[in-house]
Amino acid sequence: MANDHIDLTVEPGEIHALLGENGAGKSTLMNMLYGLITPDEGEIVIGRPDAADPDGELVDTVHRFQSPGDALDAGLGMVHQHFMLVPVFTVAENVILGRETSKGRTGLLDRDSARAAVREVSERYGLWVDPDALVEELPVGVQQRVEIIKALISDCELLILDEPTAVLTPQEINELLDIMRQLRDDGKSIVFISHKLKEVKAIADRITVIRRGKVVGETSPTASESELAAMMVGRDVRLTVEKEPASPDTPVLEISDLTVADDRGTHAVDGLSLTVRSGEIVGVAGVQGNGQTELAEAIMALAPTIGGTIRIAGDDMAHAKTHEIIEAGVGYIPEDRSLDGLVRDFTIAENLILNRYNRPPYARRGVLNAAEIQRRAADNIETFDVRTQSADHTAASLSGGNQQKVIVAREFSRPLKLLIAAQPTRGVDVGAMEFIHSRIVAERDSGAGVLVISSELDEVLALADRVAVMYDGKIIAEVSPDTPRDEIGLLMAGSTGDDEEAAGD
Amino acid sequence: MTEPKPAEKPEPDDTAPVTPAPETAPERPAEEPADQERRPGFGSLFLRYVTTANTVMVTLYSFLLAMVIGAVLIIVSDPAVRGTFTYFFSRPTDALSASWTAVSDAYAGLFAGAIVNFTTLAEFQAGEATIGRLLSPISETLTYAAPLILAGLAVGLAFQAGLFNIGAQGQVIMGTVGAALIGFGLHLPAYLHLPLALLGGAIAGGLFGAIPGVLKAWSGAHEVITSIMLNYVALSALGWIITNEFVKDPDPNKQYAISKPADESSLLPRLAGMLGIDAPGLRANLGIIVAIAAAALVAWLLAKSTLGFRMRAVGLNAHASRTAGMSVPNTYITSMGGAGALAGLAGATLVLGISPHALTHGVAGEVGFDGITVALLGRAKPWGVVAAGLLFGALRAGANTMQSTLPLDMVTLLQALIVIFIAAPALVKAMLHLKVPAGGLATTTAKGW
Amino acid sequence: MRTVRGKRMAAIGVTGAVALFVAACGEAPDSANEGGDAVAKDFKACMVTDTGGVEDRSFNASAWQGMNAAVEAEPAVEVHVKESGSEADYETNLTGFINEGCDLIVAVGGLMGEALTTVAADYPDQRFAIVDAYLPDSPNVFSMEFNTAQSSFLAGYLAAGHSKTGKVATYGGLKIPPVTIFMDGFAEGVAYYNETKDADVEVLGWNPETQNGSFADSFEDSGKGKSLTENFVSQGADIIFPVAGKTGMGTPTVTQGDDALDSIWVDLDGCESAAEYCEEFLTTSEKNIPDAVSEAILAARDGGPTDGHTVGTLENGGVSLSTLREDIDPELAAEIETVKEAIISGDIEIKSEVQPVAS
Incomplete structure (x- = not known):
């Protein structure tokens, strides 16, 4: 109801x-x-x-x-x-x-x-x-x-x-x-x-x-x-995420001078440079529509780049194919869950192997291994607390939060070097949000570099060890998450002056 | 590429699970309905099933409704029956019995021509009819069903990958060409010749079918448009090929445009001969076995192979498939190529299974177009397509018998009516006041159409 | 909502019922009346059409006309027809009629020759006949062919003599021998006119040497026939000879608009099969299928040969020119009679390679 x-x-x-x-x-x-x-x-x-x-x-x-x-x-x-x-x-x-x-x-x-x-x-x-x-x-x-x-x-x-x-x-x-x-x-x-x-x-x-x-x-x-x-x-909510201080190590994502055109041919990402190191969470803050979507898609080779380089774990990946990037150990939570993240009419089990479907142990010589797929599904459903009666129900039958857990389970069940999380908790309930946040931090702690892209400033500030503010296709500032909200709000509006007021204050 | 973005709120409402995990246990709403369903007996369960617009019942009702409308048309189109209605009130029995006779004769003829003729059966038991005459209806049904099933699979497989293959007709034509060229061009022993000729049909159809896939993958051109146009290309190409010196039958008595006939060694053997039945009229051939084997292969491919997984994923959500690292353009090409190969196989069974075993302008008939309706009726599922192909094959076979009472077009009309009802389940639901099933009404459509 | 709709439905129902009631108040006929003057039938002739169907106003229709003509000539004959929806139906329709006990099965169309050869071999005791094909190896098939090059030769001569612009044209439905034989004859007739009259009438749309010309690639598309005709007219042709079934109907629709333009029809007399355009046709290059079919049935009933082979010619009336339009120069008409005699006597030899040869 x-x-x-x-x-x-x-x-x-x-x-x-x-x-x-x-x-x-x-x-x-x-x-x-x-x-x-x-x-x-x-x-x-x-x-x-x-x-x-x-x-x-x-x-x-x-x-x-x-x-x-x-x-x-x-x-x-x-x-x-x-x-x-x-x-x-x-x-x-x-x-x-x-x-x-x-x-x-x-x-x-x-x-x-x-x-x-x-x-x-x-x-x-x-x-x-x-x-x-x-x-x-x-x-x-x-x-x-x-x-x-x-x-x-x-x-x-x-x-x-x-x-x-x-x-x-x-x-x-x-x-x-x-x-x-x-x-x-x-x-x-x-x-x-x-x-x-x-x-x-x-x-x-x-x-x-x-x-x-x-x-x-x-x-x-x-x-x-x-x-x-x-x-x-319905209860007290921690708006913060519990985490230890980060210990950044080697760069896993190095973007320099990246330019991406959107559908209309304008430069949605325009000469952007950014580095993410292993063991840290970099949050990209910005008002929706400033090139964040295109940035994530360009890293995943889903949007064609027209200039610049992307190095993942030291290798130049600017011209790699999406599946090569996935193979290189990059996990991706897409911003539009039902469009890009899941095949709604596929079962949960099928969705869990969507980007591993042709790899052992799920398939050998082009033939799917149903038993292995079911085992994986049962395991993931339990570990990631996906609320469903059966792994054979369609993804469409799940609530938004549980759908997101399926995506998270899919991406986090293999060793990651880099995680791109775009709007990781959009439209999910608080319980799922806390869960997803803790898993993201856990990935960081196990040595992955994480790039969180969110239009929820609170989320970025809670998760990130370093905040990059994106405006008009560029990173216009990198600040600490302790920076006052007003200041970040102004940066998000593309302004470094102090004559404008941030939202809601 | 042009698929509309799905509406933003398709997910079930989040309300229920907005629960902090520790407070409540995971809910299991299914237990309740399960309890409720245990109580009613089989009768009421059955009643509920038949009054719900689920896929099976809609298909069944579509068929029945088409028969009813067909019956009305039979009555209206028969001048003699129509005549009896002009004095309906002075002697209604005439009109009613004439209508009943016209309709029952027509449908009985349909059945007798497609499955078994009980008169012949009685004669056969009395030793007056040959086994050939007794089996002839079912043999005809199987003969017509084989290419229909294969063409239906061609359209159905493309459907699974989210593509609408209207070009099956052209692919069937190319299949006839490939099979015929190998059939009369090579001279080999049968165990080699027949498989090669079938393969030739599949490859020719597959290459031709891949063209719309390639165009869509490279340029985004919509497969519906390109494949429709390629049907014309195939037909014109066929016309050119037949008149070609190498292909044309040199027999001076054959004035018509017809190719050399395929060698005996390349023909699909007749089932009657394989079973040791001596009946010249039974032309059902190995084609039906080829068709059912192809259906089994497609079923396996879709359910068990990584390729099928990829096709279904792309068909259901190309965006998510791309995001998961699948090559969508590649999948379009493979799917259309596979679909074309199946259609090409349909063409091969036409040339290698049905006289004159040669290329003519009309060799492919309308098989490719009928394949679309077969796929729709079969809901693009391999075994559904087999059932639909057998049904349409039976209608075709029966139609030839029904001709003494009705025009041939009647069957085309019945087929069209069935497909219209199936394509519009809401219509069936409204006409029969059915309930909407839990998952909503199901229609078979490709993305973007 | 439902009640409103219900009322409306009820209203429609009542109206319909009333209408039916009024229509259904006729008197019942006397049942004694039925039966009547039936003649005992002793010969069952059955016809299988090709994919054109029995109502194609051309080829199949004329064969069916011949079937019915046989009934008129001999009331003891009964006739039946099966239409073929596709080429795959040929065999099943032929065997179907065998099972129904037909005495003679007439296959219409040369393409059925292959299927008929197979079936005829399987049922050696069954009588068959085929229109437009010759099956010398099937002893139980009676073959009927037509040398339409002869009638078309006359049509070509007529066109050349009647043309004011010195250009005439022809086009076909498909480039297949039964079509090109007409075009061959037509072109040769024009050439013969040029030769004897030292004229220079040009034929557009067909070259008998190279066997290339204009085709609509369809027997159904009168729009294409129209555009082909307009094309010829713009090149100066004033008489057009379409050999394209329904596609050819596009030609009289063009010539109708200009008194200086005329057409020549094929197969069945244009003044009957396309009566609305009768004024446009100088004549028709007729293929006398009805008579041939009718005669074949009657001959079979009388126990004639099972493996006959007839070729319709000018001599035996199997092909002919229909009555010429009234405004044709009587002198030209007389010349055509002379040419016809010369063809019959063999003084004029038609070269077309696709002509059927009597055996």
């Missing part, structure tokens, strides 16, 4: 934060509010001003939305984690998508009034966007603004923002928070979904915490971060 008898009340002109871990049921709740999922039980009551008497009591109506259209009609607007925009359309076209009006009876799309409407909303709330810009050419933060404009233009009273800050730079986050305040002052209600304590504390008027599909409490932003965290997880 994703949601279990949740009660939630949002007042007019309030920013109400919905705080919970990944998978706690926040998104499910919001999808019900927005008509994407129909609830099994319960009702949604919406109060709107009476048309005849705008200043009087709100009139309550009871709803059970069957589709987003119903929700829109009832005055709800939603900005999804993943934008629902058509990239090749202009801003104005996207905004009127689904409620296109035509000029008279000609059947021609009325773009002029769409443009005018976009301008009007932009000006009213300070959300400046060019209505004629193509969405695909806009930065992420601006795309998000388009989503907000889309919601506002249909006169929504309640705006739901689902994890809106995940993709933003600290500066963009600040701008978003300003916009939210302005909307609130204009009388709109906002539900702000997040699992980032700092942001929630900074913006919310009230905070509802949900855990395992239930509301576990309502609190005010004055509660301390550790209080909130404890509510969220």
Whole structure:
């Protein structure tokens, strides 16, 4: 059950934060509010001003939305984690998508009034966007603004923002928070979904915490971060990872002047140099989309490099094939688990040998050894505490955390010289997170070099022995994990000046 | 390369396991349903099974629904039966009995032409009919099934690797060419000649099939487009090859475009002859054994070999396979090459198993295209393809008998209806008010289509 | 939702039922009426088509016409047909008819020759006949062939004499002998006209020396026929002779638009098989399959030879030119009669190497 008898009340002109871990049921709740999922039980009551008497009591109506259209009609607007925009359309076209009006009876799309409407909303709330810009050419933060404009233009009273800050730079986050305040002052209600304590504390008027599909409490932003965290997880959480000081030895990964082009041909990684030594964890901090994905893929030979060298354990691997890099003792936890990490319709046993399937003892002369594969699976499931009834169930039947454990089990069950862990705990529960973190530290202690790439600054700071800040395809600074968060936040924004504020402070 | 990124939240909700390990024991939700399921008897379990839109039942219902629609069309298309409906209310028995007769005659004819004709059986027992006539229907079914199974495997294997091999027809044609060239070009003892001719068909089909794989691997060109176009290339090439001096039959009495016939030593021996039955009409040949052996090989390959593991992995998730160090382009080439070899083998069984044992413009018939429907019906699983190939072979064989009551196109229509229902399980579910099975409705599709 | 849909379904059902009710109120016929004037059937003639099917408006259709003509001539004959969906069906359809007890089985199309040879050897007591092939080694097969080069020779002469632009054209469906024999005859007829009249009419689309020319690679694609025809017209041809089955239908659709353009049809009289374009056809180079088939059936019923071989010629009427269009110059028509006599007498020798030879 994703949601279990949740009660939630949002007042007019309030920013109400919905705080919970990944998978706690926040998104499910919001999808019900927005008509994407129909609830099994319960009702949604919406109060709107009476048309005849705008200043009087709100009139309550009871709803059970069957589709987003119903929700829109009832005055709800939603900005999804993943934008629902058509990239090749202009801003104005996207905004009127689904409620296109035509000029008279000609059947021609009325773009002029769409443009005018976009301008009007932009000006009213300070959300400046060019209505004629193509969405695909806009930065992420601006795309998000388009989503907000889309919601506002249909006169929504309640705006739901689902994890809106995940993709933003600290500066963009600040701008978003300003916009939210302005909307609130204009009388709109906002539900702000997040699992980032700092942001929630900074913006919310009230905070509802949900855990395992239930509301576990309502609190005010004055509660301390550790209080909130404890509510969220259901117990005291150590935000630190226990580890001994590192003892770096020989370099296992030496990257110099690496340049990688992304799909569009721009240099996602641009002359980057970085060294990881055995026995240390290097954390790459940075806002998503600054070339981290391409960096990891280039090391694994999954993205073509256009310049620079990559040496792994002293050997030049810039032109090696992926399987050669895996053979050289490099473990890889890919950032997109379900796309790159697992074959969802394969069994757990099959997924556990995905990159060893043609090596002894799992196969000899092209024939799979089923007994050996099963033995390995049983062993891994126990050692890595994968919660499943059988190794023959598909990976798709596992929860996100357990899926990640399968990947970790696959990569950590052979001697590694180097581990590339991209977003190793994204979307996994706290229990799995602690487990994965401890295994990463264990790999370091047994002599592997580890490169942790994460957009969660907390994770990087907790794990890393050395933090490399990546911005715009380059490592712009290497700092100690003890460096104050604000300072790192500024570096992540590409700025070394001190006139800008880091997120949430 | 163009596969859409899967929607971001495909995982089951994380809610349940968000539990600090020490607090609760690992949950075993399966125990409860198991307990519940033990209580009901076999009857209700069976009832539940047949009212659920699972793969087996959808396949079965698709077949039955196609038969029902076919029956309606039989009634409507027969002017005599239609005539009896104009006075339905003055004498309904006419209309009903005429409809019943038309439909039952048609389907009985289908059965008699495909499996066994009970009239012949009675005559045979009375000593009036030859064993040849008695076995003829089943022999025909096996004859038609062999190339259909092989072509179905060709499409099914590609499906497993996430590729939609619409080019089976072209590969079958190339297979006929390869087999025929060795069949009449070489003169060898049978134990060498036949295997070589089969191999020649497989290699020719395989090389031709690999082309879309290579194009996809090197340039990203979609195999559906390239393989469709290669069907035309194959057909035109066949036309050119037949008129070639070396290939064309020099017999002045053969005015038509036809190649030299393959040597007797290269032909697939007839099963009747191998079993010592003297019946000239039984043309079922070793081809069906070749087809079933190929299915067994494909089944083994997919389940037990590293190559099959790689094909399935790439088919299900090319990104993860690449990340795990597998060569996706290589897999595309191998899979399409393997698929082409199977289709080429289908072509070889046509030339070496069915008269005139020579190349003509129509030698491949529609076998390659029928292979697509066979693979869909068989859910791209090797043994499913065998079953589907036998069914379609039976329909083809029965159709020839049913011709006195119905046009040949009726069977094509039945096949099409079956495949439409199978491709749209939601339709079957809605029509029969079936329940959705636990894993959701299953359709067979290649990635990106 | 369900109730609304249910109501709608009910409404449709009621409407349909009413319509059926009205339609089904006719009187029942007298059952005594059935049976009637049946003649005892004593000869079962069965026909197997090639992959074109019995309704191809050409080759198979004309054979079926011959089957029915036999019934008309002798009511004691009954006829049956099986269509072949693919070449793999030939053998099974032939043996199927043997099992059904047919007295004569007619195979239509030379490609069936191989399958027929096998089956005929397996069943030496069964009578067979084949259209467009000659199986000298099968004593129980009656072969029917047609020397369409002769009729096409006349068609070529006619085209050359009628052409105003001095250019005529032909194209084929596939480059196979049964097609190229028409084109050979046509080109030779034009050449003969040039020779006797000291003219210089040019043939586009076929060169009998090199055996190369224009082909649509299809017997089904009238669009291709159309574009080939347009191509010839743009090169100056004013009479086009398509030898391409349904593909050829593209030609009259082009010539229809211009009074100066004409066409010559093949196989079955164009004024019957493609009546809507009758005005476009100067004549048809006919292949008289119906008569040959009908005669073969009647001969077999009368116990004629099992291994006959007929070649349709101008002499025996197996090939012919259909009635010429009214506006043909009577002088030219008379010349064609003379040429026809010369071919029959052997004074004119047609060179085409694919002509069937009577045995």
